[in-house]
Amino acid sequence: xxxxxxxxxxxxxxxxxxxxxxxxxxxxxxxxxxxxxxxxxxxxxxxxxxxxxxxxxxxxxxxxxxxxxxxxxxxxxxxxxxxxxxxxxxxxxxxxxxxxxxxxxxxxxxxxxxxxxxxxxxxxxxxxxxxxxxxxxxxxxxxxxxxxxxxxxxxxxxxxxxxxxxxxxxxxxxxxxxxxxxxxxxxxxxxxxxxxxxxxxxxxxxxxxxxxxxxxxxxxxxxxxxxxxxxxxxxxxxxxxxxxxxxxxxxxxxxxxxxxxxxxxxxxxxxxxxxxxxxxxxxxxxxxxxxxxxxxxxxxxxxxxxxxxxxxxxxxxxxxxxxxxxxxxxxxxxxxxxxxxxxxxxxxxxxxxxxxxxxxxxxxxxxxxxxxxxxxxxxxxxxxxxxxxxxxxxxxxxxxxxxxxxxxxxxxxxxxxxxxxxxxxxxxxxxxxxxxxxxxxxxxxxxxxxxxxxxx
Numbered sequence: 001x002x003x004x005x006x007x008x009x010x011x012x013x014x015x016x017x018x019x020x021x022x023x024x025x026x027x028x029x030x031x032x033x034x035x036x037x038x039x040x041x042x043x044x045x046x047x048x049x050x051x052x053x054x055x056x057x058x059x060x061x062x063x064x065x066x067x068x069x070x071x072x073x074x075x076x077x078x079x080x081x082x083x084x085x086x087x088x089x090x091x092x093x094x095x096x097x098x099x100x101x102x103x104x105x106x107x108x109x110x111x112x113x114x115x116x117x118x119x120x121x122x123x124x125x126x127x128x129x130x131x132x133x134x135x136x137x138x139x140x141x142x143x144x145x146x147x148x149x150x151x152x153x154x155x156x157x158x159x160x161x162x163x164x165x166x167x168x169x170x171x172x173x174x175x176x177x178x179x180x181x182x183x184x185x186x187x188x189x190x191x192x193x194x195x196x197x198x199x200x201x202x203x204x205x206x207x208x209x210x211x212x213x214x215x216x217x218x219x220x221x222x223x224x225x226x227x228x229x230x231x232x233x234x235x236x237x238x239x240x241x242x243x244x245x246x247x248x249x250x251x252x253x254x255x256x257x258x259x260x261x262x263x264x265x266x267x268x269x270x271x272x273x274x275x276x277x278x279x280x281x282x283x284x285x286x287x288x289x290x291x292x293x294x295x296x297x298x299x300x301x302x303x304x305x306x307x308x309x310x311x312x313x314x315x316x317x318x319x320x321x322x323x324x325x326x327x328x329x330x331x332x333x334x335x336x337x338x339x340x341x342x343x344x345x346x347x348x349x350x351x352x353x354x355x356x357x358x359x360x361x362x363x364x365x366x367x368x369x370x371x372x373x374x375x376x377x378x379x380x381x382x383x384x385x386x387x388x389x390x391x392x393x394x395x396x397x398x399x400x401x402x403x404x405x406x407x408x409x410x411x412x413x414x415x416x417x418x419x420x421x422x423x424x425x426x427x428x429x430x431x432x433x434x435x436x437x438x439x440x441x442x443x444x445x446x447x448x449x450x451x452x453x454x455x456x
Contacts, residue, residue, distance in 0.1 A: 001105070001349040003362035008104035009394075009401060010364055014096045023052045024089045027082060028195040034138025035069055035079075043070050046082075053085045076128045079135055083202035086195065091338035097396050101345055102330070110251070112332035113298060126153045127166060127205040131198060139194055142183045150174040166204040173197045200336055213334075215295035215303050220246030221312060222253070222289040222302075223320040224282055225346050226391050226406025227422040229270075229374035233263040236270045240283065240422070241346045241393070241406065243320060243328045244291070244302075250328045252346065255279065255302040267375045268428045278309045283422030288312035300331030317407050317420065321348035321391045344393040349403065354385050359403060369395060369402040377421040378430060379405055386410040391420075 001009075026045030033042055046066040053062050062085045065078035102109055130153050137146060150170055157167035176197075180186060224242040231237075240255045259273035274280060282289050290312045295303035325346065333342065349366065352359040358367040368390075370381045384390070389409035395402045407420035423429060 001347050001361075003364060005104045005106075006349075006361050006364040006366060009101060010366070014100055017093050017096055020052065020089045020093050023048050024086050024195070025192070027086050028191040031135055031195055031198065032139045032189055032191050034136060034141055035074060036136035036138070038070060046070065049082065049085050049089075053088060056088065058085050058088060074132065074136055076132055079132055080202055080206055083199035086199045087203060087336070087338075090196075090340065091335070094333070094338040094340050094343065097340055097343060098333075098345075101343075101394060105347065106326075107330050107345075109330040110332045112335070123156045123160065124163065124166075124205045124207055126156060127170060127201070130170075131202050131205060134198065139177075139189055139191065140184050142177050142181055144178070144181050147174050147178045147181055166201060169197065169201050169204065173201065196339065196341070203336065213298050215297050217293035218244065218246055218248070218296045218302075219292050219294070220244050220290075222255070222282075222291055222309075223315050223317075223324060224286075224289070224422070225317050225321055225325065226393075226420055227283060227377075227425075228344065228372075228393060228404070228406065229376060229421060231266075231270065231374060231376075233261075235260055236273065238274070238422075240279065241344075243324050245324070250324065251300070252325075252328045252330050253296065253300050253302055255304045257304060268377075268424045268433060270376045271425050271427070276304065276306055278306050278311060279304060280422075280425035281311055283420075284424070284426040285311075286314060286316060286420075288315040298332075299334040299337065317391055318348070318389060318409060318418070321346070322350075340396045343396045344404070346391065346406070347394050347403070348389070348391050350389045352388060352390075354387060357381075357385070359390065366401060366403050368392075369397070369404040372404045374421055377424050378419045378428075379408065379421055383410050383412070383417070383419055384408055386412065 023045075027049050030038065030042040030045050033039070035042075038046070046069060050059075050063045050066045053059055058081065061077075061081040065081035068075070068078050069082075098109075101107070130150050133146065133149070134142070151174070154167050154171045154174070157163040157170065173194075176194075177183070183189065222242050222244050224240050226241055228239045228241065229236070230239065235258065237256055237258045242253055242255070244251055244253045257274045257276055257279065259270075261270065261273055265273065271280065278289065281287070288311075289309050291302075291309050294305060294308040297303060325348065330345070349359055349361070352361045354360070354368075355365075357370065358365040360366075368384055370384065373379050373381065373384070384405050387405075387408035387410040390403065390405050391407040392403040392405045395404055405421075407418065410417050410419070424433075
């Protein structure tokens with residue numbers, strides 16, 4: 001990213017962004033209060049929501065829903081209208097931010113063309129009932145009994161493959177509410193997050209909502225750019241961002257691996273949870289991957305299959321980011337992923353100075369998102385602070401653009417160093433870290449204990 005591109009990205013506020021988010025915040029406050037006991041502030045928030053979508057196809061259903069809810073009538077279709085309106089507002093905010101980013105970078109983006117299969121004849125009524133009860137009660141009224149009522153709903157949804165996406169969402173949402181119950185005692189509520197989870201679940205629970213789209217096979221050369229690591233106490237995901245060169249052209253893609261874990265498996269040990277030596281080898285050794293009929297979803301996600309990939313030639317990620325990424329067509333986000341929090345666009349920023357945790361180019365400041373640096377790789381805040389080149393993900397958080405480092409070029413003890421989040425995918429290359437991991441190999445200990453239990 002050049003100084004002129006950064007200047008365009010950061011030039012002033014995005015028109016209409018703050019008013020759209022303010023309207024959505026009003027609905028979130030009403031959900032916290034409970035739609036079953038609306039007061040004047042909550043009715044005003046719903047009226048503002050109806051006005052915000054008044055010029056769209058949502059105008060009639062949302063207007064009717066607001067009128068009925070204000071009169072005390074609650075029904076599934078009214079809540080679906082509210083969830084649709086809220087999602088549309090965040091989608092519009094997402095699109096405005098993405099348009100600003102694409103304009104700044106001169107990036108071409110594909111049109112969304114995904115279409116899923118019909119999800120009818122699956123058990124969704126119970127899910128809608130529980131989500132309705134949540135909205136009527138409000139977050140501050142959530143207790144153990146209400147959360148427990150989600151268990152049979154989740155169990156029924158898990159049986160049907162087409163509804164497992166919703167099942168996992170409700171299971172995680174319920175677990176989060178259970179950990180906070182009774183919510184009435186909390187000083188601050190994550191109202192936007194819970195509003196996101198609720199509205200997404202309501203839409204997925206509609207009988208007319210399509211199921212997941214079918215992948216298409218692709219072949220070509222995948223050039224990895226870097227790895228975004230999402231880690232929780234009981235799960236970890238590594239998401240590889242890269243560029244795919246194929247007969248259809250050059251496009252940005254992602255490939256993800258997910259594994260369950262326990263909270264004692266942290267740091268470099270998380271890599272040992274994945275049985276994907278080809279992909280991990282490419283990350284650790286900075287090599288390309290040759291793909292043959294690898295499934296690709298419309299949103300740009302490769303459904304990773306080791307048998308469809310083999311290691312290719314060495315491929316420097318900075319060379320890829322400088323020469324190939326600018327020519328790649330960016331993917332169109334799936335409808336439910338159109339949310340400012342989901343923005344994660346790969347970019348290359350070079351020849352900057354690091355000042356107070358930000359990359360500075362010709363007076364323009366882009367703050368590094370250091371909170372997202374994973375513990376399973378060599379990237380540290382100190383290394384980022386000494387860098388002059390960075391492959392990262394542009395994100396939008398709390399009203400500003402942030403750069404999440406995936407790989408950096410820095411000078412350490414007067415020597416050039418390149419470090420990336422995936423460098424330790426086959427094990428730590430730092431001798432001290434490798435020695436410490438060998439002494440505390442949590443994965444091997446747990447596997448050995450599991451083997452004893454199975455043999456007993």
